[in-house]
Amino acid sequence: MSDSQVQLPIIDQPQSNRRGFMKTVGATLGLAAWAAAMKPLLELTEDVNADEFLQNHYRELTAEQKAVVFKRLEEDAKKEYNADVTISDPAPIENVQFGYALNLSVCIGCRKCAEACHIENNHDRASNNSYIRVFEMEMGGIDFEKGNATYDHPVPAPGKYYMPVQCQQCENAPCVTACPIEATWKEPDGIVVVDYNWCIGCRYCEAACPYHARRFNWEKPEIPAEEVNPNQSYLSNRIRPQGVMEKCTFCLHRTREGRLPACLEACPTGARVFGNLLDPDSEIRWVIENKRTFVLKEELGTKPRFFYYFD
């Protein structure tokens, strides 16, 4: 037995050389096939640069680093969308907690809010994306099972009422807990934001959200140059990259500068009320203190900042 063990390699010599040669050929062919299979990735690398790859989390960036990043993003917008944009970074205002309320008695389901969101936030034109979904509900209950978000007829229809749903900016946000890399977090003014340059696109937050408020960029958004909203901010309405999550930010690029959200300005019936929850004289406080308000899925303990009420 031991003899044959010693001799085997000698007997096998010519054959194992041939085998070795065949293995080398096989490995070379395999590598070539591998390179051919991965070729689509090469076409992608034109768009990706090292600075973007190595960019740190938004909250880790210094003011100088931010300036460099914003400049790069502005150049990218020029290069890829032929649009001259400015990217700002408005900070949360102290002693401000944003809240939103919506009067179900006056909403007529015209979807002007969804349309305004689409334009303001530089959404992909082909998918007609918007952070707001308007549900046509049946009178006699608040049952989404009987609701319909794809209605296509003149509104308001008899026997129906309308319920726009967008991000509820939850106090106890399941999406923030779910994110494995802190790419989404709650800002001091209560707005849940996403760092589009940090998100890896695992979509766990989308599974975690009870309000269908989060959207994924299934492909690179397409917007004609003349339709791009040039007033952009890093955490809100700048054109998102492919493969990352996005969501409603209560238009923080507007609201942190004292303006109102685009969806509110577009509403023809005045159903929407927006303001600072900490300001006792604000309209939103008056609504909460004087109207019968409710929040969606209160039983889940998410503590939404978006209130619904009837007159």
Add this chain to the structure above:
Amino acid sequence: MVQAQTPIRSVQKETSVTLSYLGFLRRAAGVATDGKWHFYVWMILLTAIALVGANAWAQQVRDGMILTNMSDHVSWGLYIANFTFCVGLAAGGVMMVIPAYLYDDEEMHQVVIIGEAVAIAAILMATLSVVVDLGRPDRFWHLIPGIGKFNWPLSMLTWDILVLNGYLLINLHIVGYLLYMRYLGKKPNPKWYIPFVFLSILWAISIHTITAFLYCGLGGRPFWNTALLAPRFLASAFVSGPAFIIISMRVMRLTTNFHFSPKPANTLIQIIRVAMCANLLMLFSEIFTLFYSGGSHAASAQYLFFGSHGANGLVPWIWTAMFLNIVGAILFFTPAVLRRGNIRIIACLFCIVGIWIEKGMGLIIPGFIPSTLHEIVEYSPSLIEWKVTAGIWAFGLLVLTVILKLIASVFTDQFPSEASPNQSTLSKENAASAIPAEATS
């Protein structure tokens, strides 16, 4: 001459364990790529499928996840379904270690290493299934603790990353160590692997429990939000893992000189019998609760089993799974399953496919249908998703084939050992004593 050689060799070994282990790995690579023509056909076929998958994935990274059929309503699909099954397979691979060590069943010891091999391949498949589901795989480094930003302990996904990688390392260590010792012709030192075996048992339970927590921790998804999910996952893992090992043992018996006594397979069948009953009982209990109380909690189950509002895309899937699981369970209870190899293999295949559907397409997809705002948007995987998933399976089977081939070669002493003739004889004796009376199977 011989007397002079021996001390020199041993000194060399003690000074360079790393080099010696690398040498072992180099030889292992040689063994893993040597075989008869049907081995090459099998490996080339798997490589080809893996490359088709790699190409499909590369296209998906370039053009975006739009190439899948997922949507904002059904935001996880075939990839995460397959991930869930693979985690179960990985956990189940090691479950069979429990009778071997806790009950000191000596005969189970020889097949433990097969289970570990299945676990390694399954973990790789699970990890790949998550990687291909990422919209931005180029940002993978954000997930690395210390370098990226790791939302631990809050996010269940970070727990899953930790336990899955830890599990892979533990099993690589156990398999590598046992094979290496065998290759050296030494008896494995229990200190270096028994603690890890026990750790891997606990860890196996943890990987599937935490994967269940990924889903059942989401309050907004009533279909997943049930405490029964983790126990159900474990019960089905106790079926799919051992079933996969039985098939692996059968293939090894047919293609290599490595033989098993029939007893381990019988022990595995006992495990499957109990686990399958527990799995079906919990499934029934879940179905009862959902349908008897009704309301919106039952909406997903209604859609899954019977269709809802004219949409019934998952109905054929789940009934296929129910049929396969129940017939598989019945087959496992017939005496023929112990005596006739073919019936056993059919029963195993039925249960594996049944659980793949039940834990995948039948569990992940209905969690999204209807959506959290009760919209019904259906999902069926795109061609790209099928290609990528097939590629992942081909890659997993490629890895499994290589490891099983190494195991067979090392344990039947067909490995081109660097040991001197004396040592090789010694290892031969060890081999005979460690695998007693195997010719029967």
